[in-house]
Amino acid sequence: AQSVTQPDIHITVSEGASLELRCNYSYGATPYLFWYVQSPGQGLQLLLKYFSGDTLVQGIKGFEAEFKRSQSSFNLRKPSVHWSDAAEYFCAVGVGGSYIPTFGRGTSLIVHP
């Protein structure tokens, strides 16, 4: 079965600084990969997804993620963080034949002014 690891429970950055949130997956073939964001009191919003093709994918709110097969990773990046980016971020993996994503534990992003 597939699994997802988000090694960082909390990340603290200053506003304007760059951001990278780590995600590693375990699956024998190429999975579908997702990043979701959950702001307080909100549902899970899809930031971006990777199914195939270009390994660098662009998402909403200025986020991007890069699929690295050799490292089984799908890290999320943003060049300059805004205070409104403070939220919980979830990486998820889906496998062929089933579109049910398996979620990581999430990384809580704290943004300092």
Next chain:
Amino acid sequence: EPEVTQTPSHQVTQMGQEVILRCVPISNHLYFYWYRQILGQKVEFLVSFYNNEISEKSEIFDDQFSVERPDGSNFTLKIRSTKLEDSAMYFCASSGDRNIQYFGAGTRLSVL
């Protein structure tokens, strides 16, 4: 922008009571899902629903759980006899093409 709506936002119930969590998926979507997130833990898949029947379910989704689409707009999750360990945030999601799921804001269920 269309969104998935869940009610109530917070439900408090006594152990052993039945609860029904309600969801209004995006109107032209065909696939519906329930997930739960116990505090401090991962979001876990419970069940998916398509064409008026369950298409997939996890081991969590036992006989205490049921889902229903009673009319053309609502999608409900029923827990027949709640246990303390059912306390969690429950998320509904819907999808038009199975590739991308749109999530509601969740219902926090507190079992006392």
